[in-house]
Amino acid sequence: MSDHHTSPPVRRFRPLVRMRPRDPDEPHRAATPLELLFDLCFVVAVAQAGVRLAHAMAENHPVHGIVGYCFVFFAIWWAWANFTWFASAYDTDDVPYRIATFVQIFGVLVLAAGVPRAFDHSDYSVTVVGYIIMRIALTFQWLRAARNSTGAVRTTALRYAVGLVITQIGWVFVALFLPAGVWRWGYILMAAADLSVPSFAERRQRTNWHPRHIAERYGLFTIIVLGESILAATVAVQTALDEFSAIGELLPITFGGLLIVFSAYWTYFSLPVHEHLNTSARAILWGQGHYFIFGSAAAIGAGLEVSVELAVHKAHISQTVAAAAVTVPTALFLLATYLIHSRHAKSGRAEHAVLPISMLLVLASTFCGSWAVLVAGLTMAAGVAVEEVLHSRRWAALSKV
CATH class of the missing domain: 1.20.1410 (I/LWEQ domain)
Incomplete structure (x- = not known):
């Protein structure tokens, strides 16, 4: 007897493909093994931040612990979010994409290694280095997407790349050159600038996130x-x-x-929330x-x-x-x-x-x-x-x- 059930299409690995936007209405879209590996590496960074927060609270330094936790967790969360939205729109899963993702994972581990310094000595240099590594790989991904696109889609990808480069330069300046007295204000300013990049980039054409x-x-x-x-x-x-x-x-x-x-x-x-994301x-x-x-x-x-x-x-x-x-x-x-x-x-x-x-x-x-x-x-x-x-x-x- 023939099977009349329709199975979802199987995406097979190909060494190199054109990086084009994926269909936002693609059926059976689910998280990939590479995305799950990416998330797993973030467990290390989240755990480091949590341990340091607990230690600061137990030693009766709540303000120091909470401020440090909020700053470090922003870097962890925003790096994860940047990759997630890009992957939802452009996951080609070919050789360049996988290598770029592995570079981002390496950046996550560097960021996690810098969490103790950030908490104990307010030294965010290592976390910023990890952030830079992730941003370089993500900028490469957006430039690749722009190279394989035209019109408004290409403009959106270029805006993302430019936004990432400009904000990353700002992060380096804040981490290395601002005095301790105003460093936190510089951090807040750069966080706000970083959060504004998606709105700036997608002002005329949204990416094909699912x-x-x-x-x-x-x-x-x-x-x-x-x-x-x-x-x-x-x-x-x-x-x-x-x-x-x-x-x-x-x-x-x-x-x-x-x-x-x-x-x-x-x-x-x-309750499901995807219908709200329209x-x-x-x-x-x-x-x-x-x-x-x-x-x-x-x-x-x-x-x-x-x-x-x-x-x-x-x-x-x-x-x-x-x-x-x-x-x-x-x-x-x-x-x-x-x-x-x-x-x-x-x-x-x-x-x-x-x-x-x-x-x-x-x-x-x-x-x-x-x-x-x-x-x-x-x-x-x-x-x-x-x-x-x-x-x-x-x-x-x-x-x-």
């Missing part, structure tokens, strides 16, 4: 940063086994941390807003590590500060996810109120002493349950119409 593919890629990176919290929960279990006298304080942290991670996953992936302006705002989603999700893991260290008397902070290291990034994750990601699929005041109310209750749990993490986890789980009930009722009502 909405479903982009939504999947951001979802995969969300899983990666939530994985840092899973690792922290694992450390809590291991510490409980080694420090049995503190098991009464460590078990609530473990279960509360897992509830937070599971609820965060459920909240982010509860214009460049919406997609850019959605994509750039994920800095707060990714950054807060990874910071939850750092906060859990701080709570574990306090439970075994290795942290020099109060119980409230240790709890805030978990509850504040958790609340930020809920707020950012609602404003940037999930509100577009909600209907009615009740559905829109769940995440903001959950955020306030999570913040209030900061003052629950050693039970703060568990209370925050239970609060998030209750919010998920309420959301599911409201969502089910809405669909049941629509099915009767």
